[in-house]
Every structure is written in structure tokens, then in C-alpha cells.
Amino acid sequence: MDLFTSMRTFVRVVERGSFSAVAREMNLGQPAVSKHIQALEAHLGGPLFTRSTRKLALTDQGRGFYEQCLGILANLDTATLSFATGQERVAGPLRIAAPVSFGRLHLAPRLHLFLERYPQVRIDLRLSDHNEDLLLENIDLAIRIGVLRDDSLVAVPLTDTPRQVYAAPAYLERHGQPSRPEDLATHNCIGFTLLEHYDLWQFQRGKQVYEVPIKGNVTSNSSEAIREMVLSGLGVSLSPQWLFAEDIRRGDVCAVLEGYQPRALPVNAVFSGSRRRSARVGAFVGFLRECFG
Structure with a gap:
């Protein structure tokens, strides 16, 4: 058994979640990939995966071995690349x-x-x-x-x-433009759920800090989706300035509450x-x- 080849095959199976995907990637037959895993398990003396018809999952020992393999193979790549010059390339x-x-x-x-x-x-x-x-x-x-x-x-x-509150002109025509952070209480605010306290927007003006609980009929874990919802006129969002920079230049969205600085x-x-x-x-x-x- 070529231990390093079997380890590389094992790592790719973990990352792809499929024997067949790795077989296609490595231009091997699926039995050859299975043979590498079986040889590795025989060498280690225990199973690396819990096999079922629906999902390929690591055993506890397999997960620990996977993490060790990452470091070993990275060091091997570094040593190989460094050999010619005597320093890491x-x-x-x-x-x-x-x-x-x-x-x-x-x-x-x-x-x-x-x-x-x-x-x-x-x-x-x-x-x-x-x-x-x-x-x-x-x-x-x-x-x-x-x-x-x-x-x-x-x-x-x-x-x-930096961040700013953004809304489409059509939305502001229907619902009015907020002039103070407190006005957001009457607006449909779209929350980005991957941020901690996504439903509490914070602003500062001078030394005064404003914390505004927001509400709306939609949240998302995708900034791209939030941008599209704002462009469609669904509501307002507190988003990074770079997300809407091109839309601002085209006039497709407006920055609101510009006198108040979000964190x-x-x-x-x-x-x-x-x-x-x-x-x-x-x-x-x-x-x-x-x-x-």
C-alpha cells in the first residue's frame, strides 16, 4: 500500500462526500478508490466511515485521523516543494x-x-x-x-x-423616508441573520448612540438575496456600503439616515x-x- 496516496484519497473522499466523485476526479474506477480506503482501514485497524445507503459519515476515530492527515499531507507538500531551494516556496x-x-x-x-x-x-x-x-x-x-x-x-x-441603510426609490415613495433611527419601527426592515443581534440596529451621531429593534416580514442569511430584495422595493436593509455601491451610482437605491453612522x-x-x-x-x-x- 502507498500510504500517502491512500491518505490523499481518504481526504478527498471526506471533502467530496462520495467515492464516485473522487473516482471521477482522480480518473480512477470506484473500486480503486474503495480499495485505498479499505487498505487504510486495514492498516489502522478500524473503520474510518460509518456506511449507509444515504450518507457517508466519519467515525469519531476517522474524524481525528482526517484532521491529522491534513497536517501530514500539507507538511509533505511543503517539504517536496522546498527540497530544490532549501527554503519553503x-x-x-x-x-x-x-x-x-x-x-x-x-x-x-x-x-x-x-x-x-x-x-x-x-x-x-x-x-x-x-x-x-x-x-x-x-x-x-x-x-x-x-x-x-x-x-x-x-x-x-x-x-x-462601513455600513448604511438602503432602500429603493419605489419603496420610499410608498412608505416615506425615515429621518431618524426611531422611524425604522414603521418600516419593513430586512435582517441579515448571520450577524449577531441582526434584529437590533445600532447608530451613532456625535456622542449619542441609538439602538433600534427592527422588524420585518423577511430575513435572510444571504447578502446577495438581501440586495435583490432591496432592489425590488421589498424593504430597507443595513448593509456594507460596497454591496450597493454600483446601485447607488445608477440611482437604483438610495442611502437613508445619512446623518447617523451605523457601527x-x-x-x-x-x-x-x-x-x-x-x-x-x-x-x-x-x-x-x-x-x-
Whole structure:
């Protein structure tokens, strides 16, 4: 048995959740993938997966072995790439996770600049408004917006993102424009549920702080969906300024309560504190700080 090949196959099965998907990816037959897993289980002396007809799930021992495999294989890749020069090169795979809108507007257009600088890096950009498990999804680096609650993550501050309240002109024609934060009580406010206290909007004017409980007939865990709902005239949202920047320029939405400043949200690059920080992660963090610092 080629232990490292079997370990790589096992990691991909965990990440893809399917033997057949990994077989297609690696240009192997499904029996060959199964053989790698069976050989690994025989070598370890126990099952890695609990098998059923509906779902492939890790055993407790399998989950621990998966996390160990990530570190072992990353170190092997680093050692292989470093051999020729005697120092770690910025090369190899780099899996990045980011919120959908931020990734679309601020990361994707800049990746060519990073890859021109480090052409031997291969980036896998994953966009989701959910905070994915970095270890389980084998994510090297994630962009997180908002206050971090996970003490297992190492955070590198990048910038703060200002926010504003936005509404479509058609909505304001029907419901009027709020002139004070308290006026939001009579408006249909769309809450972004991935933020803590999403139903309590906070503003500041001078030294005065306003906390306004909001209500509405829809919430969402997707900033892209909230943008579309605002554009359709459904209600008002408290959102990052960059989310509506183009819409403001076109006149498709209006900023309201401009005399009141909502609390800005921190933007951090985060990675797992339990995994070694590779040269490519360090290089990408440095690149992000150049872009947003």
C-alpha cells in the first residue's frame, strides 16, 4: 500500500462526500478508490466511515485521523516543494473561503495580481455566506466579516467595512423616508441573520448612540438575496456600503439616515490555530493587507 496516496484519497473522499466523485476526479474506477480506503482501514485497524445507503459519515476515530492527515499531507507538500531551494516556496494549493458578495466584488477581481506574483500557487476560491468549518472543509484561509466568536481561529485584521441603510426609490415613495433611527419601527426592515443581534440596529451621531429593534416580514442569511430584495422595493436593509455601491451610482437605491453612522464591521483574514501556517497562506495574508490595509 502507498500510504500517502491512500491518505490523499481518504481526504478527498471526506471533502467530496462520495467515492464516485473522487473516482471521477482522480480518473480512477470506484473500486480503486474503495480499495485505498479499505487498505487504510486495514492498516489502522478500524473503520474510518460509518456506511449507509444515504450518507457517508466519519467515525469519531476517522474524524481525528482526517484532521491529522491534513497536517501530514500539507507538511509533505511543503517539504517536496522546498527540497530544490532549501527554503519553503510560495507554491501549491491554496483553498480560500469568503462571503459571496465580498468574494465576488473584492477578491475575485484581484486574484490575478496575486497569481502574477506567485504563479506556482493554485487557488480554490469558495464563496458562501456561511462560516464553514476550516478544518473539516480543509480551508487554508477564510475572510470573516463581523465580530469573531471562535477562539480556535487566528485572526489578522484587514480593514473595517462601513455600513448604511438602503432602500429603493419605489419603496420610499410608498412608505416615506425615515429621518431618524426611531422611524425604522414603521418600516419593513430586512435582517441579515448571520450577524449577531441582526434584529437590533445600532447608530451613532456625535456622542449619542441609538439602538433600534427592527422588524420585518423577511430575513435572510444571504447578502446577495438581501440586495435583490432591496432592489425590488421589498424593504430597507443595513448593509456594507460596497454591496450597493454600483446601485447607488445608477440611482437604483438610495442611502437613508445619512446623518447617523451605523457601527462598522471588522474584516479579518482567519486561519486555524491548530494547523501550521504555510508560506502561501502568509503570502496571501500579506497580499490582502496590501489591498485593504
